[in-house]
Amino acid sequence: MSKSLLTGRLVRLVAVEPDQRGELDAKWSRDSEYLQLLNFDVAVPRGTKQSQEWTRRRLEKPSPDHYPFMIQRLEDDQIIGETGLADTLNPHGDCWFYIGIGERAMWGRGYGSDATRVILRFAFQELNMHRVSLGVFEYNARAKHSYEKVGFVEEGRQRAVLHRNGRRWDGFVMGILRDEWEKHQHEE
């Protein structure tokens, strides 16, 4: 019980502060490629105030089945992205994981994988989940590789569920079970 549940080797997960998140989201959402990697929504840049208010509304009425975090770099406390678990409240012990590293300069440096390891520990050791699920897009090979590295297994492929940049793409669903995660801990 000695080490902090939410601290990894490179990053820690911290609470979401609306003013700060709004500023960062306004900056990150100018990058359409980032938005297209994140989710199905139409990519649109968001203003600082708009994003702050949106974040405030979400935090004022916290949803009991959503655990959002900001990702903070250990070496200089910089906030580089955000992550969370959604749909945690169900009788099946399943939830949906998401992550985004908004700071482009931080891509490919292991921060995302480290944050994923931290949030899996939170899911299995604090929320006592049985499994964690995620969705990732065909054109996001970097993320898919990172998820495989931390132990997620591909569970299927929804054909042509995305329409972006002039063509259709598949969407993958991945999952990791509690016992797979435990085994992965010993291997690392």
Next chain:
Amino acid sequence: MNSELFEGKNIRFGAFDPERDAEAFSKWTHDTEYMRSIQFEPARPLSPFQIKKQLEEWQKEEHEKLFFFVIRTRTDDRAIGEARIYWVQWNHGTAMGQLGIGSPDDRDKGYDGEALDMLLQYVFEEMNLHHFAINTVENNTARQQLLECHGFQCEVRRRQAIFRDGRYWDGLIYGILVEEWSARRSGLHE
């Protein structure tokens, strides 16, 4: 051109009418097997009052992301089930759906197959979607057969995603593409 989207051979799709339908919907929520076949959330009985509230919420919150139909018999206009389309991603032309025949006496009469045909026609010819998906669970073999008979493929097997009756079951996501649906349909009509 068959533009009769809401009228099938034996059933029709109609709007939810609180005064007429809340009683029937409430009755179905007391049937846990039925509720388990249309949702992953815990089955819980809801009163007609709660049903009305829930439908009101759905109607105002997600009017462009949720399409909700009451399945009625054409002979006596009785509510026998529900069909819905949710999580509509207009920019990608994709959505999820669900359907069920609520009253036990109306099951095994082929109404679910007819409703699924109508749902498919609606998503592909009215909403102009490209891909349509329906969730089910490993132990619901009747539902898997129904989906496979209508041209769906099992695209995702989420291992041990549903815990029921003391054990884990895989969660299945079935999907069908518009070209698969139209090819099948022209094949059936030949």
